[in-house]
Amino acid sequence: MSRQWENLQSRSFLESRARKRALGLVDPGSFTELAGPRDRLTSPHLPVLGEAVEFDDGIVTGVGLISKRPIFLASQEGFFIGGAVGEVHGAKLANIIRLARESFDRMLDADPHLPEDKRPAVVISFDTGGVRLHEANAGLLAHAEVMDQFQDCKGKVPIIALIGGRVGCFGGMGFVAAAADAIIMSQFGRLGLTGPEVIEEELGKEEFDASDRALVYRTTGGRHKYIMGDCNALVDDSIAAFRTALKEILSKTYNEIAAMGCIGSLSKVETQLKWVDLCAKLSPKDAKDVWRYAGNEAPDDLVDMPLDLYLKSVKRLTDRCKENQDG
Amino acid sequence: MDNLIGQGRAAIDLIIDPETFQEGEVGALRITDEDFGASAVIGTAGLNGESCTVIASDAMTSNPKFPVVYAGIIGLEEGYKMALAVYHTLLVDADRPLAEKRPILLIVDTPGNGAGKQEEIFGMNKATGAYQMALAEARKAGHPIVAMVVGRAISGGFLCHGLQADHVLSLSPQFETMIHVMPITSIARITKLDIEWLQALAKDNPVFAAGPDYFYKLGGVEEMVDSIESLRERIIAHVEAVRAAKIAGKWDALGPWGRGHLSAERGGRLVRGKVIETMNEEFAAVAERYLS
Numbered sequence: 001m002s003r004q005w006e007n008l009q010s011r012s013f014l015e016s017r018a019r020k021r022a023l024g025l026v027d028p029g030s031f032t033e034l035a036g037p038r039d040r041l042t043s044p045h046l047p048v049l050g051e052a053v054e055f056d057d058g059i060v061t062g063v064g065l066i067s068k069r070p071i072f073l074a075s076q077e078g079f080f081i082g083g084a085v086g087e088v089h090g091a092k093l094a095n096i097i098r099l100a101r102e103s104f105d106r107m108l109d110a111d112p113h114l115p116e117d118k119r120p121a122v123v124i125s126f127d128t129g130g131v132r133l134h135e136a137n138a139g140l141l142a143h144a145e146v147m148d149q150f151q152d153c154k155g156k157v158p159i160i161a162l163i164g165g166r167v168g169c170f171g172g173m174g175f176v177a178a179a180a181d182a183i184i185m186s187q188f189g190r191l192g193l194t195g196p197e198v199i200e201e202e203l204g205k206e207e208f209d210a211s212d213r214a215l216v217y218r219t220t221g222g223r224h225k226y227i228m229g230d231c232n233a234l235v236d237d238s239i240a241a242f243r244t245a246l247k248e249i250l251s252k253t254y255n256e257i258a259a260m261g262c263i264g265s266l267s268k269v270e271t272q273l274k275w276v277d278l279c280a281k282l283s284p285k286d287a288k289d290v291w292r293y294a295g296n297e298a299p300d301d302l303v304d305m306p307l308d309l310y311l312k313s314v315k316r317l318t319d320r321c322k323e324n325q326d327g
Numbered sequence: 328m329d330n331l332i333g334q335g336r337a338a339i340d341l342i343i344d345p346e347t348f349q350e351g352e353v354g355a356l357r358i359t360d361e362d363f364g365a366s367a368v369i370g371t372a373g374l375n376g377e378s379c380t381v382i383a384s385d386a387m388t389s390n391p392k393f394p395v396v397y398a399g400i401i402g403l404e405e406g407y408k409m410a411l412a413v414y415h416t417l418l419v420d421a422d423r424p425l426a427e428k429r430p431i432l433l434i435v436d437t438p439g440n441g442a443g444k445q446e447e448i449f450g451m452n453k454a455t456g457a458y459q460m461a462l463a464e465a466r467k468a469g470h471p472i473v474a475m476v477v478g479r480a481i482s483g484g485f486l487c488h489g490l491q492a493d494h495v496l497s498l499s500p501q502f503e504t505m506i507h508v509m510p511i512t513s514i515a516r517i518t519k520l521d522i523e524w525l526q527a528l529a530k531d532n533p534v535f536a537a538g539p540d541y542f543y544k545l546g547g548v549e550e551m552v553d554s555i556e557s558l559r560e561r562i563i564a565h566v567e568a569v570r571a572a573k574i575a576g577k578w579d580a581l582g583p584w585g586r587g588h589l590s591a592e593r594g595g596r597l598v599r600g601k602v603i604e605t606m607n608e609e610f611a612a613v614a615e616r617y618l619s
Contacts, residue, residue, distance in 0.1 A: 032613050034606045041602050045534045049520060063610065063617050070617040087534070091602040098603075099610055103618055120618075131482070133518055135534045136508035138596050140482065141547045144490035144583035147456075151463035172486055175456030193452040193483065194442040202395065202442045219447050230450050262450075263457035266414040269407050272453055276403045279449040280392040287448050 002028045009240035013164040014188045016239060018060045018077035021125050024239035025162075025246065026064025026071050033062040034099075035092050043086050045135035054080045057088040061096040066247060069117055072100035072157075075125040078167035084132030085173065090142020097122050097149035097159070104156045116253055122159040123246060124180070129195060130171015143172040150179050154264065158182070158257040160249055162242050163189035163231070168220065170195045178230070182260040184245045185222035185231040187307060192220040214303065218287040223302060223310065227291055228275075229318035232260050236307060275317070290317065328555055330502040331436065332478035333386035333399065335368060338434045342475070342559045343381065344373035353380050353412045354419030364408030365390045366399060374430060375563045380416040380470075382409050383434035384488070386478075395443035399479070401487055402441035406454030409488065413461035417468055425574050428469040430566045431462070435489045436478030455487040462491035466582055471569035473562055476539065476548070480506045493569040493581040494549045496561060497539040506548070507537030533595060546590025 008016075008024035016024070023031050035041050037055035046053050058080035064071045074096050076083040085093070100120045107114055131139035153159055161180035163169045168190030169177045177183060177191060185191065194202075196210035196219075209215060218224050226234040232249070235241040249257060262268060284290050291299040295315035302310060331338045339348060350370040351358035358369070368383045384405075389397035396402035401409070413431065420428050440446075440455050466472050474492035476485075485506060489495055498504045508514075514535060515522040529536035533544040542548045552561050572580055579585060590596040 032609075032616075034609045035602055039605055039609075041598065041605060044598050045532075048528065048532060049518070049525075049535075061606065063613070065617065087596050087599055088602055091599040092606065095603045095606050099606065103614070107618055131508050133509060133514045133535065136514065137536075137541055137545050137547065138534050138599075140486060140508050141490070141542075141545060141583070141586060141590070141596070142599075143486050144459075145587060147459050147486075147491065148463055148583040151460060151467060154464070172483055174452035175459065175483075175486075178450065178452045178456040179460050191452065192447045192450075193440055193455065194447060198442055199444060199447065203444065208444050219444065224448070228448075228450065230453065262453050264460045266411070266418075269410045269414065269457050269461070272457065273404075273407050275449055276407060276454075279403065279445055284445060284448055290448060 005029070009238065009243070011239050012237050013186055013239055013242055014166060014237050017079065018075040018125065018127065021239060022060045022062065022073055022075040025123065025125070025243050026066055026073065031062055031064040033060060034096070035061055041088050043088050043135065045086060045138070049134050051134060057086065057092070058083055059089045059092050061092045066250060067117070069250060070103060070120045071123055072096050072120060073123045076127040076165070078127035078165045081132055083128035083165070083167050085128060085130065085139045085142055086132040086135040087138035087142065089132070090139060090145065094142060094145040094149050097146065097153060100157050101149070101152050120157050121250055122153065122157055123162065124159065125162040125165070126169035126173055126177050127165030127167045128169060128171070128173045129167055130173045140172070143176065146176050147179060150176070158254055160184065160246060162246070163191055164237060164242065165189070168192070178263060180261065181257045182249050183231040184233045184235060184242055184249070185225055186235055186237045186241070187222040188237055189222045190217065190220040191225050191230065218303065224287050227294055227314060227316050229316055230262060234307070234311065330478070331498070331555065332503055333436065335383040335385050335399065335434055335436050338436070338477045339368070339372070339381055339383055341555065342374070342432065342434070342562055343379070344376065347373035348381065354415040356411055356415040358408070362391050364404035366396050366402065367405035367408050369408060369412035374432065374566070378429045380412055380429060380431045381434065382412055382431065382488070384437045386436060393441060393443070393445070395441045395446065399437045400439060400441055401437055401455065401484055403446055403449060403451060403454045406440070406458045406487065410458040410461040413458070413465050416470060417465050420470070425469040426570065428471070430471040430473065431465060432562065433472065433474040433488055433492055435474050435476040435480045435485065437481065437484040437488055438479050439481045439484035440487060455483060458487055459491050466491065466493055467578070469573050471566045471573070473565045473569065475558065475562055476504055476506060478504060482508045490547070490583060494565045495547065495586070496550050496552055496565060497542070497548045498555070499551045499553045500539055502555070504539050505537065506539045506542045510537055544593055545595035546586040546588070546593055549586070549589065
């Protein structure tokens with residue numbers, strides 16, 4: 001087990017399947033899958049449409065440990081119908097969060113002074129386009145249940161989002177991730193609401209060409225989201241790098257982690273409204289217009305430079321905001 | 328009146344106590360800039376004699392700063408404006424007991440969230456997420472939240488403005504109400520499934536077909552309302568029912584989780600409950616290893 005776990009660490013997060021990510025993110029040998037493939041809780045709706053099912057319905061859910069801390073983990077499988085959320089998938093995601101919060105309540109009931117580093121945390125590896133159209137109505141309702149469970153965790157259980165898979169994190173799951181306390185991305189991760197094809201459909205190909213991969217990445221990719229302050233950490237594409245960043249965030253107090261999120265309170269909404277004013281003022285034709293505004297004089301260079309160099313030289317919009325406040 | 332599509336403001340007047348709407352005002356919040364989040368209407372009205380926060384979309388007014396925001400679309404500004412209304416509702420009643428938390432009425436007629444390049448650059452997902460988190464917080468703080476679908480409740484727009492309510496009501500389909508993720512023609516195109524076959528299947532299968540009746544079967548809508556005249560009375564009845572449930576501590580019977588239970592009762596989402604039960608049992612068997 002331990003050797004297998006060691007081997008997982010150097011693996012590309014992008015190329016790994018959901019279960020490998022789950023196993024590698026928590027401590028060696030600590031992961032117990034809940035409602036796993038042996039339970040064969042498959043979608044009842046896909047066979048009606050003549051589609052193949054998976055025994056885990058495209059999501060791995062379970063519990064593991066990171067440095068003795070209970071981690072309630074969900075890992076979406078982008079290779080199965082684009083990680084899309086149907087009835088079973090959605091119920092697994094909502095309920096793993098609920099289990100974390102119920103465990104928190106039980107543990108704190110038993111010991112109100114339980115140290116923070118022993119308390120439950122939720123970790124979600126997103127790899128999804130949102131609602132699964134084959135069971136669209138059930139998938140939509142499941143999204144609302146996940147947001148509801150997120151809110152129940154407020155003040156109790158930190159929720160950390162990881163985004164570095166092939167599909168990225170779009171549709172309804174885009175706002176679910178935004179509601180997490182902290183977001184870790186790789187440069188291959190993408191985060192948004194409306195997928196590139198739909199934007200092209202809405203605005204026309206001259207405004208937004210969905211086949212232009214560079215354009216797609218600088219609009220929703222990890223390097224852009226890092227500049228915007230919409231992801232808290234930008235890491236290398238390996239399971240180990242995600243795990244290291246995760247451990248670093250989990251070493252903070254709940255209040256410190258909750259402060260990292262972009263939304264979830266009146267003052268955060270007021271801060272976001274300043275960015276919306278900036279958006280109206282800049283009317284950016286391209287994400288690079290915002291990079292330049294944030295103080296990056298040669299935005300083109302940021303696209304391809306090695307990640308460590310990027311992290312050293314990039315100016316973030318959030319930093320500029322701080323400078324303005326200080327000055 | 329044949330239907331209320333695109334008439335969010337008219338719907339407000341039909342529902343609230345006559346001439347009580349103070350637009351742009353919720354608690355200490357005063358929105359005076361007419362262009363700010365112009366496609367969203369927020370304010371305070373009387374409802375059966377008590378103060379009520381009202382949030383609706385205005386399909387007739389587009390947002391001059393964001394070209395993709397028209398016809399009742401919820402854009403960046405609209406999402407945050409709606410969230411502001413909810414947070415100020417929380418503040419103004421912060422010291423009141425459960426029985427006196429004011430209701431929040433969501434009048435739902437929106438084709439969706441702003442889909443544009445600028446919206447993605449700045450993060451439309453945050454704006455719609457912020458509003459949902461605010462609603463969930465207000466619901467759990469005790470405000471009775473009732474969503475009334477009077478027109479379009481489409482996909483992410485419905486998640487944003489509707490599905491975080493305690494109870495969701497919908498005018499019945501004869502008023503041309505639309506609830507769906509995508510029309511069946513688009514589902515056929517994207518899934519590459521045959522449209523006629525899908526339409527035939529949709530007759531008995533509520534899980535992908537478009538329409539309020541299907542959402543009712545799946546527990547996504549608590550009650551169908553079959554006349555415009557009875558909107559006000561039904562909303563007031565649901566505010567009271569929700570408030571009573573909260574005072575009785577029946578929190579799990581409300582909101583998205585409550586609609587999960589409702590779905591099972593109506594024979595809609597039948598596997599959901601089994602999944603939850605299985606996970607709970609399997610976790611109980613190993614919990615000691617993780618929680619000690």
